[in-house]
Amino acid sequence: QSVLTQPPSVSAAPGQKVTISCSGSSSNIGNNDVSWYQQLPETAPKLLIYENNKRPSGIPDRFSGSKSGTSATLGITGLQTGDEADYYCGTWDSSLSAVVFGGGTKLTVL
Amino acid sequence: EVQLVESGGGLVKPGGSLRLSCAASGFTFSSYSMNWVRQAPGKGLEWVSSISSTGYYADSVKGRFTISRDNAKNSLYLQMNSLRAEDTAVYFCARGRGAALTAYYFDYWGQGTLVTVSS
Numbered sequence: 001q002s003v004l005t006q007p008p009s010v011s012a013a014p015g016q017k018v019t020i021s022c023s024g025s026s027s028n029i030g031n032n033d034v035s036w037y038q039q040l041p042e043t044a045p046k047l048l049i050y051e052n053n054k055r056p057s058g059i060p061d062r063f064s065g066s067k068s069g070t071s072a073t074l075g076i077t078g079l080q081t082g083d084e085a086d087y088y089c090g091t092w093d094s095s096l097s098a099v100v101f102g103g104g105t106k107l108t109v110l
Numbered sequence: 111e112v113q114l115v116e117s118g119g120g121l122v123k124p125g126g127s128l129r130l131s132c133a134a135s136g137f138t139f140s141s142y143s144m145n146w147v148r149q150a151p152g153k154g155l156e157w158v159s160s161i162s163s164t165g166y167y168a169d170s171v172k173g174r175f176t177i178s179r180d181n182a183k184n185s186l187y188l189q190m191n192s193l194r195a196e197d198t199a200v201y202f203c204a205r206g207r208g209a210a211l212t213a214y215y216f217d218y219w220g221q222g223t224l225v226t227v228s229s
Contacts, residue, residue: 032213035215
């Protein structure tokens with residue numbers, strides 16, 4: 001069982017918007033910044049969002065992040081078939097003294 | 111261009127040892143914390159270990175794995191002892207960022223090296 005909870009899967013049609021939730025506790029998301037990673041099939045993870053809502057250079061503004069209390073959300077607008085991937089949230093857990101990840105969410109663009 | 115290239119994976123028997131390496135280029139290696147993150151077949155990501163000046167470890171590997179770095183060689187290592195079947199995974203090398211642990215994240219990842227623990 002992962003420390004952070006994500007839905008196993010989400011789906012939406014091309015061009016639509018989807019959100020992926022990440023739920024934690026006061027020892028992780030509640031007091032620490034969240035990052036999001038995209039893992040395309042058979043590839044390494046790639047940073048999408050850091051410090052809750054910041055995008056690295058080269059990441060399109062179709063991807064956004066937010067945090068409220070002990071939950072975080074990744075939003076993707078204008079869905080493309082190339083967005084089909086697994087998405088992971090991550091943060092530091094102050095009680096465990098460890099980086100923790102969500103279990104991952106598989107995005108299907110129908 | 112930042113590049114991280116892992117090596118050293120392979121098949122090892124339970125109880126055996128393996129040493130992974132990660133060759134870094136394209137940035138000032140000594141200025142960054144470095145990490146190992148693993149992914150068991152068909153499973154999610156699991157942080158294994160981090161090193162800046164000192165090392166941090168996940169409870170699942172504490173006492174069995176040792177992270178180290180050679181800044182002169184721009185290289186990161188993971189010595190894995192007393193390996194178990196549940197250590198079977200792709201091991202990724204990742205660069206760490208963040209002004210503090212409370213804002214920690216991984217901005218570049220290698221392609222990974224597969225470790226299989228089986229008799």
